[in-house]
Amino acid sequence: MEFPRWPLTILYGTQTGNAQELAERVAREAHRRWFEPEVMPMDDVEKKTLPRRSMVVFIAATTGQGEVPDSMKSFWRFLLRKSLAAGVLSNMKCAVFGLGDSSYVKFNSAAKMLAKRLKTLGASSVVEMGLGDEMHPRGIDGAFLPWVKGLFERLDTLFPMPEGKEIDPIDQLPPPKYQVEEVTGVEATGVGANPFLTRLSATEGIAPSPLHPFRATIVANQLLTPEGHEREVRHFSFNTANSGMQYAPGDILCIMPVNLDETVDNFFLHSGLNPKMIVKIRNSNAKLSSAAEMFGDSISLRDLAKYFLDLNGMPRRGYFEMMAKFSKTEMERDRCLLFASPEGEEDYEAYARRERRAYWETLQDLPASVPSLQYLIEMIPVMKPREYSISSAPSVHGDEIHITVASVQYVTRTKRERYGTATTWLSSLSPGDSVPVWVKKGSLNLAKAMSSPIVIVSPGTGLAPFRSFLLERREKIARGEAEKAPAMLFFGCRWEKVDYLYRDELEGLLEDGTLSGLSVAFSRDNPDGKKEYVQDKIKEVKSDVAQTLLQDGSFFALAGSSGRMPRDVRAAVEEAVDESGREGKAFIADLIRHNRYLLETWS
Incomplete structure (x- = not known):
């Protein structure tokens, strides 16, 4: 036994x-x-x-x-x-x-x-x-x-191994996560249409969610930066009438992206799979939630690739460990195992992380290691929804939800062009096209700061949740539903004439008193070449910053890229408070303890 x-x-x-x-x-x-x-x-x-x-x-x-x-x-x-x-x-x-x-x-x-x-x-x-x-x-x-x-x-x-047993060889396959069965003589339940778009929450009476998104129609796809600019930013407006979705400033619009046809074609070219094949996908472990909830009763491989598999995602180390199990040549097997090993850390960094290599590209680069269908759909993760801070104000924009999106486009060290799946797809859409969406609570709970003194820092598209907040605040003050309080905004961008987002609105908010201060840092405009950032602008008016923050019930809020910026901004705020006679670190710690130091950053 x-x-x-x-x-x-x-x-x-x-x-x-x-x-x-x-x-x-x-x-x-x-x-x-x-x-x-x-x-x-x-x-x-x-x-x-x-x-x-x-x-x-x-x-x-x-x-x-x-x-x-x-x-x-x-x-x-x-x-x-x-x-x-x-x-x-x-x-x-x-x-x-x-x-x-x-x-x-x-x-x-x-x-x-x-x-x-x-x-x-x-x-x-x-x-x-x-x-x-x-x-x-x-x-x-x-x-x-x-x-x-x-x-x-x-x-x-x-938990020692039984006597006489050894660790399984590295090339031995683990049990599969999914059971995949080819279906013949029937049509797939979602052929030719995004499966998500067949689940219309408005007709089903179900609140929009990942399994039941709402089909929102695009009202506007407006370029905010000059045509052809390398850092393209777009303003999107969606009609969400009859969706039942409600939101507050700081909340998130979730969007299910779609792989571009070119990416899907490349995947099938290098995987050797038949895009017309129809399959049933079921969990091997019956204890887990049914895969049919996600993939439907049956689905064509092309729909599976287009709407579900994260073909442009970056493969992790475990992916290469699995690829090695399918390698038909010793050279490719050794290369995959190197990428998966601690010793191959630098090789993995150079191949995958620094180049942002995509899953489909590994099938092109390692043609003798292409996994079987059953394992490939396990190894390439399911696409995740993209989350965008809502930039519209519920009391102002009614049945429309706005987002502000920076397109992801760049060139790697080896001159490989990279692009973001979701932002490229969204950019290609026109008014009248529909997108599967739902709303979720964001990490910036700005509603509680509606009548409070606040200092806001928002480089780039980090402005989005604060556009929502400030427009909502102005409307609520006008209605008598909020009290006027100091609000300082520090916005950062590269060039005044290129990416000063929503300039007319921001200057209008300053003019009507919704903003008590507006400071904008242009990091590439200085004739002497010196870069200026939001933390530099904070230091220029540090007494005003301290005066705003030291009022009872004040908030500090920041949204933008992670890295040095949030730390440098915090140091500048601490310095401002220090020079007012209070201890800056202790003051910030107190804001954090009372959930009045709000951050939303991304890498």
């Missing part, structure tokens, strides 16, 4: 899919070491089974202002129940890894809170918590690779 595999539960909380990808990498390695891994979102685990689970790996992303991600929310609420006894998880051994961004004040707070709560409930940790950082030169892998190495060194001791 064969010794049964050790049970291992791997639970993830993800917002963008990165935590899920890491969880699946852990599961593949665990299966090689005589474990029977069960991978699922934290919200999907049956709560009453937790005390019986002897070894659990938790992988948790942090989102927004230090919040838990959507797929972890109900699980987290369950763990916080006061009715749970202190030792309810005393049978559980666990390991925790977090995904975060150190440019945020509450770095990796979801994982830290989770680890602390698990300990309170009696769970014992087998390894030190790992904290991945998007700002690390090697991204999340900078912390994940050493953490997962230490995890399995510890698990090998706690």
Whole structure:
């Protein structure tokens, strides 16, 4: 009788899919070491089974202002129940890894809170918590690779292999996530049309959501920057009448993107698959939610590629580990294994991260390593919705929702042209075209600052949520629904005549008193070549900044790219407060503690 595999539960909380990808990498390695891994979102685990689970790996992303991600929310609420006894998880051994961004004040707070709560409930940790950082030169892998190495060194001791058994060879395939069956003699349920667009929430009476988006019609697709400019920014307006969607300043419009036909054609050219083939896709694990909820009862491979697979996404290390299992030549196998190994870190960086290599391109570059259909649809992740800060004001724009979008277009070090899937697709659309959308709460809770003193910092398209806020504030003041209070805006762009977004509106807000101060930094306009940034503008009027922030109930809010900018801005604000006679660091810490220091950044 064969010794049964050790049970291992791997639970993830993800917002963008990165935590899920890491969880699946852990599961593949665990299966090689005589474990029977069960991978699922934290919200999907049956709560009453937790005390019986002897070894659990938790992988948790942090989102927004230090919040838990959507797929972890109900699980987290369950763990916080006061009715749970202190030792309810005393049978559980666990390991925790977090995904975060150190440019945020509450770095990796979801994982830290989770680890602390698990300990309170009696769970014992087998390894030190790992904290991945998007700002690390090697991204999340900078912390994940050493953490997962230490995890399995510890698990090998706690859960040894049966006598006579060895770790599975690296080229042995793990059990597939999906069962794929070709269907003949029928038409696919979604051939020729975006499957998402067949689920119209207005007719079904269902609130718009990822599985049931609303079909919003484009009213305007307006170029805000000069034609042909390298950093194109567009203003989009969508008609959402009869959608039932409501939003507040700071909320997010989610859009399901579509792969361009050229990308889809390249995928089929290099994968060797027949785009006309119709398949049924089902989860191999019956305990997981049905794949039919996503893919439908049947679907053509072309629709699968066009509307679901993230063909332009950047492959992670685990993808190359799987490709190696399909390699038909030793040279390609060794190359894939190098990309997947810690020793090949620099090679992976050069090939994938720095060049932003796409999944479909790996099939072109490694033609002897193309996976089978069953594994390929598992290895290439499902496309995630793109999230855009809403730039319209609900009291002003009624049934229209606006977003302000910077097109992603750039050239890599080796002169390869890159473009963003969603922004390129959106740019190609015209008024009358429709887009699947829904609204979700954003991390910038600006509604509570409607009558409060506020200092706003918003380089580039970071202006979007604050356009919403300021236009809404002006309207509410006019209606007597909000009180007038100081509002200083620091906006940054490159050139005054190129990307000073919504200039007439901003100067109108200053003129009518909605804004008490407007400072604009143009980083490329100075004749002497010296670059000027938003933090420099803050220093120019630091006494006014301090005077605004030191009023009772004041807010500070920033939206823009992560990296140095948020830290430099914070240092400038601390300096302003210091020179007013208060201690700047302590003051900012107090704003953070009372949720009045609001950040939304992206890499």
